[in-house]
Amino acid sequence: MSNETSPAGAAKRRQGIDFKRYLTSPQFFLVLIIVVLVGIIGSAKPNAFNGAFVIAPLLTSVAIFTIVGLAQMMVLSIGQMNIAVGNMAAFGAMFTGLAFDLWKMPFIAGLLVGLVAGALIGALTGWIIAKTGVNSFIVTLAMSFALLGLIPTVYTTLSPGSAFTAKPEGMEFLGRGTFLDVCMAGYCGPAAIPVMVVPVLLVVLLVGGLYSKTKLGREILLTGANIKAAELSAIPTNKRVVLVHAISGALAAFAGILLATSTGSFTPAIGNEFMLQSFLGPILGGTLLAGGYISVTGTFLGITLALLIRRGLELFGAGIEMLNVFLGLILLVALSAERIRTVRRRKPAELPSETPPDQPADRQALSSGATA
Amino acid sequence: MSTPILQARNVTKTYPGVKALDNVNLTLAGGEIHALLGENGAGKSTLIKYLTGVHTADSGSLLISGAEQTFSNPSESTEAGVGVVHQERNVIREFTVAENIVLSRTPKKFGFIDWKKVNSEASRCLAMLDFDIDPSTPISKLSSAQIQLVEIARALYTDTKVLLLDEPTASISDAEAAKLFKVIHRLKDDGAAILFVSHKLDEVYAHCDTVTVLRDGKTVLSDAALADHPHDEIVNIMVGRSLASLVTPERSVNTAVDPVLELRNVTTTAGHGGISLDVRPGEILGLYGLVGAGRTELAHAILGRERITEGELLVNGKPAKIRSVKDALHDYGIGYVTESRKEEGVFLDANITRNIAATTWGKLAGPLGVVKVSDERALVEKYVQELGIRISSQDQLAGQLSGGNQQKVSLAKWLAADPKILIIDEPTIGIDVRTKRSFYELIWGLADQGLAILLISSDLAEMITLADRIAVMDSFTLAGTVENTRHYDSMSQDVIRLIHAKAPSH
Incomplete structure (x- = not known):
């Protein structure tokens, strides 16, 4: 799962160093905490891991929020941020809801309509940022406010109950189905794994592949590392900024639609919880706020950890307020960890020119960087 | 020669795996321009960072006007009269010339900034350099060479006795460099000790009095009179072997071909x-x-x-x-x-x-x-x-x-x-x-x-x-x-x- 999809050179490097790097990576640290947490929760509440009632809903949340995390991670990779990630999710979901309810579209077509709507609103945001040079925080904040007003207006105008509730065939299966519903030759899958996991995994692999394998992903990371140098290296940085925001918008929409299918109705409230969570995953997972380095695996693990803590606290009877205090603390710790990492990364640059040849690079940004 | 203004003795600084400075010695006397030479990575910048309190050393001592000092941060070195102009411009671009000059010790009255004094102090420092510019000009309107002069004025403001110049002429034109040297000579005549780092040997010979050469973190030539060491010898000392002189190849361009x-x-x-x-x-x-x-x-x-x-x-x-x-x-x-x-x-x-x-x-x-x-x-x-x-x-x-x-x-x-x-x-x-x-x-x-x-x-x-x-x-x-x-x-x-x-x- 982890990112060392790294090329020939890294493979040739001595095992010891790779091993050490792996052990000190934020991803490994996350895996460790997750394992410990599962152990603690499991031993304190032995029936906590009931497949159908605990694991399946948890995995559904992990699936949805991983996509939310990736939507934010895309934008973080160019050193920007998307405050409107939740509103874009609502925007995309709204179009899918409209497509089902008013236009009577079949499931897949309606899904595509929502994704395209998300991509377009993202592209518009990216275009404004690229053209005006205004900070992404401000542009996405403005976008967030605009959508916050627009979306409920559309709902109240077009549907009596401020929700789209038509359920075309397939929606229930994707949103609430588990592998128990997938039967072959008399055998059915486990009830603990939601069907939703499959498309989400596919998207995770696609995003990972984009960064680790393709020209576009490499160009996006360099745009994040130093936009001026990227432009002067013949990289069309404006187009990359627009593209990244478009993908972010589409991913946000996807997450919004998944959430709607799992709850059964499309409402203006979809995505309300997305914004804060969207930062949690990437940052816990080692993605740099400054741009230029991402980790898809880390984003997934970060989200998993956050949701596991949330579920754990729920099991122990902590209230929602307590949960939020906890998540705030986690984010603070994650940000401090990022600061420490950034400082450590810069350090070798201060060395007198000739770094001894056998000193391993402290961290491999951009090299094996992208994780699949 | 009077007591040297700055003396660094047996300075050693180790980074993981590298000895950046290895028993380095440096003596700067007042009224003297001292060249610090060496190839990239020889340790020049590390030495300057030590002298200005950016880095601490593993061992060695530093004497300013005969008194032992240890700087743990740059403001302590400024206090002790060590001024520095780094290779990269180091100013707050949103501020004015005057604000940048008085930055380290902004004049205050009843806890508020005393703007009158800010401007008069800045003007005084600029006048010492013969630099004719309105102190209320924003830095963003200045050229790189002008900003450099502002940085020197800033050093003067804090009563600098030792001025360290790290490749000050690297990114300015010859005419601007000539102006800069006028300023440097004036400071020298006023009794300041000046350390001058440059890769341009011609200007080193034209303006410096003494020389220290670093190679791989070691002092290979220490506080020598520049006049005793001709150009080629210095190059050989820096490189550590003799370097054949550069031969320009015969170049011929086919002028019959159309321009691309x-x-x-x-x-x-x-x-x-x-x-x-x-x-x-x-x-x-x-x-x-x-x-x-x-x-x-x-x-x-x-x-x-x-x-x-x-x-x-x-x-x-x-x-x-x-x-x-x-x-x-x-x-x-x-x-x-x-x-x-x-x-x-x-x-x-x-x-x-x-x-x-x-x-x-x-x-x-x-x-x-x-x-x-x-x-x-x-x-x-x-x-x-x-x-x-x-x-x-x-x-x-x-x-x-x-x-x-x-x-x-x-x-x-x-x-x-x-x-x-x-x-x-x-x-x-x-x-x-x-x-x-x-x-x-x-x-x-x-x-x-x-x-x-x-x-x-x-x-x-x-x-x-x-x-x-x-x-x-x-x-x-x-x-x-x-x-x-x-x-x-x-x-x-x-x-x-x-x-x-x-x-x-x-």
């Missing part, structure tokens, strides 16, 4: 007027001028980052429409090795593979835009070998390389793109003698392979060594173009005459 790049009467949004020049395949056209003459901006106009409003830009005899560096490369084969490598030339936090391959992914990408890592690595390896870039592996981050190697990475990125026309902007700023030579040889080699090269430099000696013809720019116009005869004296007179004929005010 041609500007006809070009006016740009950057402010250029009526510029005409051309470069042939295999030719090195020098673009010389003072800082602020509009050379880099002209390069940017060719690359479409500034618009050409009148006149024509021709590539291979046909009008070219270029809107971005991407167009320039992909449609017309024009590459641009940038002036400031750290900000624009390399990605400091990215590895060598990604740095050099950045321009080639379009070529390497297969279906779905997938780039095969092995192809990418092989291509990069080729240029690492060809340019002799010293790296431990392609996974190393560019920020960990020395300046010279970073510059080679920046050049390699463009060679990998296989351009027909290469614009090279100030390739050897802050680069030591030996690396500079390997650069010269590389550039000649590229021209021999048929590349048309437009070389921007404010180092006249470099221009005369490298260029086949020299186009001289002054305040965004072309003062004239001269054939290079390679006779330094007559050439430099020709060039300077051109600038003066154009603008008598200089």
